Amino acid sequence: MEERLDASTGYLLARLGAESRRRWARMLAEHQLTPHHLAVLMSLGHVGPAHQQRVSELIGVDPRNTVAVVGLLQRRGLVERAVDPADRRRHTLTLTADGAGLLARLREQVDAVEDLLLGGLPGHERDQLHGLLARLADTLP
Amino acid sequence: MEERLDASTGYLLARLGAESRRRWARMLAEHQLTPHHLAVLMSLGHVGPAHQQRVSELIGVDPRNTVAVVGLLQRRGLVERAVDPADRRRHTLTLTADGAGLLARLREQVDAVEDLLLGGLPGHERDQLHGLLARLADTLP
């Protein structure tokens, strides 16, 4: 991309985030999935079974827009949706064995995409960047 | 956002980039503009007059999708589109006085949004993050 705008960190974040999303999307299209689908699988893999609203918060998607995402995963047998007996308004989402298996296989491809995206930075800077982004994510409302 | 996924730097980038874009979009909606419109104004403010294709590269938007973005800015009198006499296929984009004025006023609001987004990080970490993102942007194809 030769010359760049460096005026705003927020802009760089949005710009590089879009690039990252684009690469994920291209990779996931082979599996007929979108970045949000993988985000749901990853979040369930990370925190275990969770209510749908919790997952929405974790992946940063409005609950109303999460419905269709989870719906597809359920129809594919990757995620199970069960009414919570303690509060029957709530639906608990759980990874199925198929879902966990697919997630494991996708992680390799995720890592490959990652290496291409971050390949220009030396290892210690990649770690530094990861740490800063993780901390920033924790500070958000 | 309490607990987070920290498995992948690319994911954090996409996640925080979406958050950043969302905040920009909310701010810019008051001016009936989108993040892409501001990106065009910023890029012209940064590199001076430029061909449309060059701007497309700078803001990371396909030239076919840039047409409508620039078209709106032109109709609003913020950007001028002139045929390049040296190569009449090319259109040179230039900020008008109105465009430059609006850009200056928007920068304050951009900074305010930025402070809210990055407020959780101490100053030296914000600088570090900015440097890493700028370097990463330079390494991309």
Place this chain on the structure above:
DNA sequence: TATTGTTATACTCTATAACTATA
């Protein structure tokens, strides 16, 4: 023949209003 910009189109992503059922 290749490049710059354009038109048109379809599909995804995001935001929001209004609803159901449960609490």
Place this chain on the structure above:
DNA sequence: TATAGTTATAGAGTATAACAATA
């Protein structure tokens, strides 16, 4: 009355095919 999830819809973002003018 408030909350979890849903339905439906409109707008913005993105990708791609086909084209005109110019080089």
